[in-house]
Amino acid sequence: MSTRASTLAGRVMSAPSIIALFLWMIVPLGMTIYFSFLRYNLLSPGMEEWIGFVNYKFFLTDHAFFASLANTLILVGSVLVMTVIGGILLGLMLDQPIFGRGILRILVISPFFIMPTVNALVWKNLLMNPVSGFFAWISTSLGLQPIDWFTHAPLTAIIIMVAWQWLPFATLILLTALQSLDRDQKEAAQMDGAGPVSIFFYITLPHLSRAITVVILIETIFLLSVFAEIFVTTGGGPGLSTTNIAFLVYTQALLQYDVGGASAGGIVAVILANIVAIFLVRLIGKNLDA
Amino acid sequence: MGAIRLENVKKTFGNIDVIPGVDLEINDGEFVVFVGPSGCGKSTLLRLIAGLEDVTAGKILINDVDMVNESPAKRGLSMVFQSYALYPHMTVYNNIAFGLKMAGEPKAVIDEKVRNAAGILNLTDYLERRPGALSGGQRQRVAIGRAIVRNPAAFLFDEPLSNLDASLRVNMRLEITGLHQELKTTMIYVTHDQVEAMTMADKIVVLQAGRVEQVGKPMDLYAKPANKFVAGFIGSPKMNFIEGDYARARNCACVGVRPEHLLLSTEQGEIAATVKIAEHLGAETYLHVNADNIGPMTVRATGEVPLSGNDRVWLTPDPERIHRFDASGNAISN
DSSP: OOSHHHHHHHHHHHHHHHHHHHHHHHHHHHHHHHHHTEEOBTTSTTOOEEOTTHHHHHHHHOHHHHHHHHHHHHHHHHHHHHHHHHHHHHHHHHHSOOTTHHHHHHHHHGGGGSOHHHHHHIIIIIISOTTTSHHHHHHHHTTOOOOOHHHHSHHHHHHHHHHHHHHHHHHHHHHHHHHTSOHHHHHHHHHTTOOHHHHIIIIIHHHHHHHHHHHHHHHHHHHTTOOHHHHHHTTTOSTTTTOOHHHHHHIIIIISOBHHHHHHHHHHHHHHHHHHHHHHHHHHGGGGOO | OOOEEEEEEEEEETTEEEEEEEEEEEOTTOEEEEEOSTTSSHHHHHHHHHTSSOOSEEEEEETTEEOTTSOGGGGTEEEEOTTOOOOTTSOHHHHHHHHHHHTTOOHHHHHHHHHHHHHHTTOGGGTTSOGGGSOHHHHHHHHHHHHHTTOOSEEEEESTTTTSOHHHHHHHHHHHHHHHHHHOOEEEEEESOHHHHHHHOSEEEEEETTEEEEEEOHHHHHHSOSBHHHHHHSSSSOOEEEOTHHHHTTTSSEEEEOGGGEEEESSOOSEEEEEEEEEEOSSEEEEEEEETTTEEEEEEEESOOOOOTTOEEEEEEOGGGOEEEOTTSBEEOO
């Protein structure tokens, strides 16, 4: 692609898909922004009128907003910590020449193929159910009081479910990164007198930094909008204890029929996601250079 | 101090005897080169000495202490890898300092040793760079620097020059030889390149299929190879082997004569031949000829020889410098 003609041809040929993608993005965004400035409630059709920033004022001063913002950040942060640390440990284990490694790898990857709603139902009904669940059975077998997860530790329960769902992704990315670590480097460190722990912290972990960055960035994008797990299990409750921003927007739009307010919430969520993205890219994105 | 002795060292991978049993004596301060074709077990032998592989049987004595069950770090050896194996996320300084840091040396001592090594290796200007920003030769020197600072009983080099281009290789060869003269530390150097072996070694160990074929000074191996394998491996271009009637007339199964020990004439001589290809290098000329009743041979003549394809020549082996081998390939003393 060196001549002027070929550069031009390249631009012309990629233009249709770029234009289509741009419209795909800008039309919904534009409509959402437009709706967010309207009084637009499905219960009173035909009464739409321009009200400026009132929807934003209501959304941002609602105590539900701050509760759900906190829940979102706790959820994202906890799941990131659990999946990155768990992913490194599982990756290290699966990188060892252990018996049945092939089957074990498939087993570890499989949660990622299960859709979030099914995942949530399995956890809710088979594992965490306080009467018939597996955890309850363990607790009663040990003579302990079973935990009623979705009543007493609802957010923790959601975090565990989502972490289980995303652990395979982290493991997969980190395992491939581990496999690309030069064996000579480990041996050189061994000759230099580094034990297994030193080798991990001085050689392996720096080698993984780029893969960890990728895991954090990609997971954050998806974890900001966790919805199915909450919808299927707790429905955002008890109270607001498991409502995140995505779920709050949903309740606004489809439970209170307030399209204007939900649109304002959606725009706030977009802005928040962008703040988090800029923050993350500046904080750890430099690992992706070089 | 770095005297190393191998006693009946064996290594098997599964059912395969990689090293069926090696005895070897390496004296303190010696530059020993393990040489052999690829897959001969020379790198495995080095890794056994380093402790990166476990021996199947036998003893490895370093300064008269059996180190077979010690970890690599405890053996007091340092190694330069073929891939250099630098730590890519650390600066040159930290790469060199890593071993000292692991040994828990105080910061001031580390700093002094690192700067000292960097001075010896001309790396002072590059200490803050990462390995990715260095050329091949500089990376090589960092790897050597990392080995030097630990003040080891012996250095182990695993084909350290094979990733460098030809001219750099010659320079680094001289640098490593110079380093050995300066430090006077035992060095074990693995290579498949017999030129490196000949030019650098005090003692060459020729290996084939995990067995030691011959041990000796470079010139001893050149002048008195113990068998056909060593004769063919040491020296470039390769020694000519002549079998058949010519050998039978000299009471052996095979006669070996080096290309440089053939007298070339355009008028008369012992063996008549036709030139196939002439390689003119200026300082010397290699002639690839087809000898009558014998087959292809190589001749090395000093200076420029104005011959080309299809010219008739006559070759006369220097009778003092022919090598005779019996049917099993062992040398028959003259």
